[in-house]
Amino acid sequence: xxxxxxxxxxxxxxxxxxxxALALAVLAAVIGWEAWRLAQIPSYSxxxxxxxxxxxxxxxxxxxxxxxxxxMKGMDEERPRDEPKPxxxxxxxxxxxxxxxxxxxxxxxxxxxxxxxxxxxGRGPIWAHFLAGTAICFIIYLVFAKGLQLSLPAGPLExxx
Amino acid sequence: xxxxxRGAVVAAALASCIPFVSAHAEVTELKIMAPAAPGGGWDQxxxxxxxxxxxxxxxxxxxxxxxxxAGGTIGLAQFVNASKADPHALxxxxxxxxxxxxxNKSPVTLSxxxxxxxxxxxxxxxAVPANSPLKSMADLVAALKADPxxxxxxxxxxxxxxxxxAGLILKAIGGDxxxxxxxxxxxxxxxxxxxxxxxxxxxxSSLSEFDAxxxxxxxxxxxVSGAQRLPEAPDVPTFKESGVDVEIQNWRMVxxxxxxxPEQKKELSGLVEKMAKSKAxxxxxxxxxxxxxxxxxxxxxxQLAIDIANTTTVLKEIGLAQ
Amino acid sequence: xxxxxxxSQGLMVALQPMNLVFAFFxxxxxxxxxxxxxxxxxxxxxxxxPITFKLDPxxxxxxxxxxxxxxxxxxxxxxxxxxxxGESSSIVTAxxxxxxxxAGRGGPALATAAIGSFVAGTIATVGLAxxxxxxxxxxxxxxxxxYFALMILAFTTVSAAFGSSVTRGLTSLFIxxxxxxxxxxxxxxxxxxSFGVPxxxxxxxxxxxxxxxFAIGETxxxxxxxxRAEEVIEPVKGSVFMNKEDWKRSWWPWIRGTFxxxxxxxxxxxxxxxxTFLSYALEKRLCKKPxxxxxxxxxxxAGPEAANNAAAAGVLVPLLTLGLxxxxxxxxxxxxxxxxxxxxxxxxxxxxxxxxxGLIASLFIANIMLLILNLxxxxxxxxxxxxxxxxxxxxxLVFATLGTLGANxxxxxxxxxxxxxxxxxxxxxxxxxxxxxxxxxxxxxxxEQQLRRALAISVGDPMVLFQTPIALTLYALAALALFGPLxxxxxxxxxxxxxxxxx
Numbered sequence: 001x002x003x004x005x006x007x008x009x010x011x012x013x014x015x016x017x018x019x020x021a022l023a024l025a026v027l028a029a030v031i032g033w034e035a036w037r038l039a040q041i042p043s044y045s046x047x048x049x050x051x052x053x054x055x056x057x058x059x060x061x062x063x064x065x066x067x068x069x070x071x072m073k074g075m076d077e078e079r080p081r082d083e084p085k086p087x088x089x090x091x092x093x094x095x096x097x098x099x100x101x102x103x104x105x106x107x108x109x110x111x112x113x114x115x116x117x118x119x120x121x122g123r124g125p126i127w128a129h130f131l132a133g134t135a136i137c138f139i140i141y142l143v144f145a146k147g148l149q150l151s152l153p154a155g156p157l158e159x160x161x
Numbered sequence: 162x163x164x165x166x167r168g169a170v171v172a173a174a175l176a177s178c179i180p181f182v183s184a185h186a187e188v189t190e191l192k193i194m195a196p197a198a199p200g201g202g203w204d205q206x207x208x209x210x211x212x213x214x215x216x217x218x219x220x221x222x223x224x225x226x227x228x229x230x231a232g233g234t235i236g237l238a239q240f241v242n243a244s245k246a247d248p249h250a251l252x253x254x255x256x257x258x259x260x261x262x263x264x265n266k267s268p269v270t271l272s273x274x275x276x277x278x279x280x281x282x283x284x285x286x287x288a289v290p291a292n293s294p295l296k297s298m299a300d301l302v303a304a305l306k307a308d309p310x311x312x313x314x315x316x317x318x319x320x321x322x323x324x325x326x327a328g329l330i331l332k333a334i335g336g337d338x339x340x341x342x343x344x345x346x347x348x349x350x351x352x353x354x355x356x357x358x359x360x361x362x363x364x365x366s367s368l369s370e371f372d373a374x375x376x377x378x379x380x381x382x383x384x385v386s387g388a389q390r391l392p393e394a395p396d397v398p399t400f401k402e403s404g405v406d407v408e409i410q411n412w413r414m415v416x417x418x419x420x421x422x423p424e425q426k427k428e429l430s431g432l433v434e435k436m437a438k439s440k441a442x443x444x445x446x447x448x449x450x451x452x453x454x455x456x457x458x459x460x461x462x463x464q465l466a467i468d469i470a471n472t473t474t475v476l477k478e479i480g481l482a483q
Numbered sequence: 484x485x486x487x488x489x490x491s492q493g494l495m496v497a498l499q500p501m502n503l504v505f506a507f508f509x510x511x512x513x514x515x516x517x518x519x520x521x522x523x524x525x526x527x528x529x530x531x532x533p534i535t536f537k538l539d540p541x542x543x544x545x546x547x548x549x550x551x552x553x554x555x556x557x558x559x560x561x562x563x564x565x566x567x568x569g570e571s572s573s574i575v576t577a578x579x580x581x582x583x584x585x586a587g588r589g590g591p592a593l594a595t596a597a598i599g600s601f602v603a604g605t606i607a608t609v610g611l612a613x614x615x616x617x618x619x620x621x622x623x624x625x626x627x628x629x630y631f632a633l634m635i636l637a638f639t640t641v642s643a644a645f646g647s648s649v650t651r652g653l654t655s656l657f658i659x660x661x662x663x664x665x666x667x668x669x670x671x672x673x674x675x676x677s678f679g680v681p682x683x684x685x686x687x688x689x690x691x692x693x694x695x696x697f698a699i700g701e702t703x704x705x706x707x708x709x710x711r712a713e714e715v716i717e718p719v720k721g722s723v724f725m726n727k728e729d730w731k732r733s734w735w736p737w738i739r740g741t742f743x744x745x746x747x748x749x750x751x752x753x754x755x756x757x758x759t760f761l762s763y764a765l766e767k768r769l770c771k772k773p774x775x776x777x778x779x780x781x782x783x784x785a786g787p788e789a790a791n792n793a794a795a796a797g798v799l800v801p802l803l804t805l806g807l808x809x810x811x812x813x814x815x816x817x818x819x820x821x822x823x824x825x826x827x828x829x830x831x832x833x834x835x836x837x838x839x840x841g842l843i844a845s846l847f848i849a850n851i852m853l854l855i856l857n858l859x860x861x862x863x864x865x866x867x868x869x870x871x872x873x874x875x876x877x878x879x880l881v882f883a884t885l886g887t888l889g890a891n892x893x894x895x896x897x898x899x900x901x902x903x904x905x906x907x908x909x910x911x912x913x914x915x916x917x918x919x920x921x922x923x924x925x926x927x928x929x930x931e932q933q934l935r936r937a938l939a940i941s942v943g944d945p946m947v948l949f950q951t952p953i954a955l956t957l958y959a960l961a962a963l964a965l966f967g968p969l970x971x972x973x974x975x976x977x978x979x980x981x982x983x984x985x986x
Contacts, residue, residue: 016913024654031661034676041480041673047938049668049675052931056660063657066650082912086706090880094699094901097884098894110884114877120706123873133877140885150522150530150889151226198891199529205818208532229891231667231684238681264672265684313940319672344936345669350807350814354751357805358623361940373806377830449821481672 016079017071021064028060089120105155107138189221193415194244194252196236198229205449206280206413207253213441219432232261232320238269246420248429251277255413256322259472263482264320274416275426276465278433278457281446282410283367285326285386286397290359291379298384298403301363302334309340315352315361319345320481322411323365325472326386328479329407330400338478356380367411368393369450386410393450412454414461430457490612493840497848502545505538506845509546510852513553517569518561520694520883521890524554525811532819540823541838545845547819551812552604552849555795556857559596559788564589564867565879567698567886571689572755572791574921575763577697579776579783586779587720589865594725595733595781596788597857603741603789604850607796610745611803612843618797619804622750627936628948630752632957634930637757639961640764641922651915658906659923662687663931670935682895689756690890692924694883695900696917700907702876707908723862733785736766740789748797751809752933755794756925762786764964796846803831803839 035053093116100109111134118129134157141158144150152158191214195207204227211223228236233254244250252274262270289295295304304312309331316323324345328338344361346352353371356364357379364371364380372393374380384400385391386409400407417429436442437455446453456464476482496502516527528547538546558569563580576596583592610618625633642652665676666686677683725733740762747753747761766782767773776783801807808814825835832839870878887896910917934948941947949955 020654020909020913024657027658027661031664031676034664038673038675041671047935047943049671049673051935052927053664053675056657056664056927059653059657060661063650063654067654070650079912080708082704082707083709084707086709087703087908090703090706091901091905093880094884094897094904098897098901101894101897106888110881113884114881117702117706117877117880118873121873121876122709123871129877133881137881140881144885144889151892152885152888153892199526204529205532228893229685230893231681234684235681235893265667265674265681267681310942318667318669324672342939342942344939345672346936347669347932350801350809351751353805353807354623354801354809355626358626360626373830379805 012074014071014073014075017067021067021071024060024064024067028057028064031060032057086120086122089116093117093120101153101155103155105158106141106152107134107157108155109153110137110140111135190224190249191220191222192224192226192250194226194228194236194240194250196228196230196233196240196252196254196258199227202413203233203253203255206255206415209442209445209449210251210253210280210415210436213436213439213445214432217436217439217441219435219439231265231267233258234261234265234267234269237262237271237274238267241269241273241419244418247418248421248425250418251429252416253413254416256411256468256472259469260320260322260325260476263473263476271416271465271469273419275419275421276414276416276461277426277430278437279412279414279454279461279464280433280437281451282412282454283369283451284391284410285322285365286368286371286394287330287383287385288356288364288366288371288375288380289362289383290357291381292359293362293381295363295383296381298398298400298405301383302403302405304362305331305334305336309336310342312363313342313344313361315344315346315355315364316366317345317352318347319343320476320479322367322409324479324481325475326407326409327365328475329409329471330405332475332478333400333406338475339480341479343479372450391452410452410454413451414465433457486612489836489840490844492837493842493844494847496541496837496841497545497844502542502841502845503848505542505546506549506848506852509549510553510849510856513550513555514557514560514853514857515553516550517554517557519557519889520561520567520569520698520886521688521690522886523558523570523812524551525815526890527554528812528815528819532815540825541841544816544819544838544842545848547816548842548845549849549852551795551816552600552792552846552853554812555792556597556600556853559600559791560593560857560864561882563592563596563784564864565698565882566701567879567883568690568693569886570755570791571693571925572759572794573788574689574693574697574756574918575759575787576784576791577693578763578918579780581697582777582779583781583784584865584868588779588781589868590719590723590861591725591729591781592779592784593861593864594858595729595785597854597861598725599733599737599740599785599789600792601850601854602737603744603793604796605847606738606741607745607748607793608843608846608850611796611799611846612840615800615804618746618749619800622746622753622801623805625750625752625953626951627933627940629951629953629957630750630933631930631937631948632954632961633747633753633757634926634933636957636961636964637760637926638930640964641760641926642919643764643964648914652919655910655915655917655919656923659920659925660927661923662692662920663924663927669932670939680895682893686928687899687924688891688896689921689925691887691896691899692903693921694886695903696907696910696920698879698883699900699904700911700917702880703904703908704911705872705876707912719862719865723865729781732781735769736762736782736786737789739765739769740786741793744790744793745797748794749800750797751801751807752929753794753797754810754929755791755798758790758794759787760922760926762790799846803842806831 031053035050035057038050093113097109097113111130114133115126115129119126145152193207195204197203207225211225214220214223228239240252295301314327324343327343328341331341332338355361371380375382382397384403385397387399388408516522527550558573559576561567561569562573562577563584566577566581568574568577580592665683667674667684743762744758747758763783766786767776770782798810798813801809802813808817887900937947
């Protein structure tokens, strides 16, 4: 929540915020292009589907510039380094869940998510967490799928019942 | 970020190819897909079927699966891909799906499933606030002929039954459907509020939405879209009686999986017919206020083809489809 | 006097032992599902409709009322403790509530939410019983141009309240607005920013975005901090319950939240989110310690919580007086009424008075029941935070994905959860505020639709936007919020001591 102030003009430009400014510019271009496409479609109403996208694209473009300008002024303080490994584990858990879900069902896929997240936070062994997580998720499945008739994805484990 | 996006797209492709529920081998089981979130019309139809099939012991185990999204086209795509030749799979759908397939340019269409029967329908009605200068359909027609842009219509989402019905009416009196001043609302309550508050000229929706207000004298119903007058509103003339040649119903149907054998289709049709003729089903319809518009076999196939053709034409004329 | 006779008659109905059991069951069930992000009261009631078919109308409607209020309550518990807003109307609660929980003040946060919900629910239910017909006339008179003005007011007050850097705040807001464009445009039926992916046609789900940004984004950034973030969450620092200062600081926000929530909730297009935004912004302005906002200010929990509960009662105003369902839950309740052959509408009060008053009375009962059940549990709930970090965050992710899957069993939805989680991480890492993204997603589409409706009805004449007294008043308030902070402080300077002297 720190405001970049002119006192720090001497420091190095903030690379990360340049990347963000670039990303905003790309987003502005995508939405602007979409607005142009929508404007080609004839519609009777005075304010059509293209008006808001146009405004938002312009706003994003201006914000890209503003972020770039602030990035030039540099950072006000050094950001602490983030560790990539735990992020990798948590993402592996989330993506793994998506991949496993259709084949192995809710309990096993979500058990994996639990184990990988715990691993990311430095708690192992992963297989023990996987087993415990799967067991707990199986109980959750029973409660929601049977008790409340929610349609959660079923796999080999869920089909046993 | 783009890699992530591509991942999501791949995941989407996976999701549509792989069934969440595997095929069953037993005859006593049936799974009905409601291609909508719990609570809506299709979901209620599916759950009513579940209720009747089970209480009348026609099928011992019926499951309802909700796959919401995009006017039912997401559920339809999943159904076509996942339930191929599965004689125990049914999907509920309806007129809204016909429009959604066209406007969303859905790659999967109703020609890829095996339609079994039309079950229920709701008729459209046009309502104005009690103090509106429009007293009859003739007044509305005159106003539309004077300047269609000055007549604002409140109804459901663009391209839905309400929008199509309004477009058909303007077309039927010789107007240009492109000039239709249609205001879409996302929920029945919001659109009804704008009609009661006199913010729009007329409202168009299924009759059941207006019924209670009309009985209380807050709204006046100008016309209904049935072939005959409706039992719920015997005093209200049909559009046709008022010289507007439009007849439309928001119907709901049930279809089976693609690629089932003629024998399997016959068996499912027999089952659905038994259900639709049962007392439990008629009671259910009465309680929900749905009209019994059961139609099966070739007659339904023919009607479906006509509906699809008409809808395509009118959506093009409104400018919603190319 | 008639009203009171009818209400006491209703209380007699609601207090029958069997109906109390229904209310209890509903409240428990509602709290349980309300905790899950994505699965709310609407879905629960929808799933229960076929099951309750055989019950008598009074009993099942009373149970639905319990689920409704219970769901609101469960949503805020999850927001405060786990940072996973269970309902879109409890997103604002997570902002200050979760900060309080992390600072060992989860107990007071839960307590002020519970008591605030009770106070707001009770006042709003009284309002429902006494002035529903008057309120509904005003609510109906709101046209699209007035709603548009209300959105402008919400935008200006809210953007003034979030974050200290204008560029960063606006960047977040515009990311949210961009996400709001995704899907089929309601007015024209055209698909926007959907790239031909059918799952995107219905747009971005608010709870999916909020859970991803708040819970998953935070999980990622805490994980990334690794050994740096060694601090252990202490579930309780100081008192488990509210101390004297907490009471003093909660009292006025409860009342103000109620008076924002009830009327806006009663408006057909008002909803429960906007009053929570407005309440948050208002409390930040009025707070004597504005620096505490963003670090766990109790006013930021008390006000919005009262506002969302009052709005929940407000939604019943058009439903019971006119038969207008203006929220997903109300639409399902309407289906519930119809299941018993009752047609809510202008005549319901006249044709089925015992049922209507029974329902209103059962709202009181549900409120009291929630308070009695939940206050003693506060101490137990906050212990959740004592769970070791790997398991706590593992559990939060299980929870977040379960809620998303339950609401929509689609892998694309889960994919969005991951992508928005990464977005949340990036925003956190580079000091961009999170809340404006969600605000943009909620308010953007509403503002666009109302503006276009207003202009379509007027056949393109922009002057329609400035013609009603309601709209002009709202614009004046917006201008005041934007350009008149000085003036505002003068007013608050006079008002604040009044709030302080009370109690």
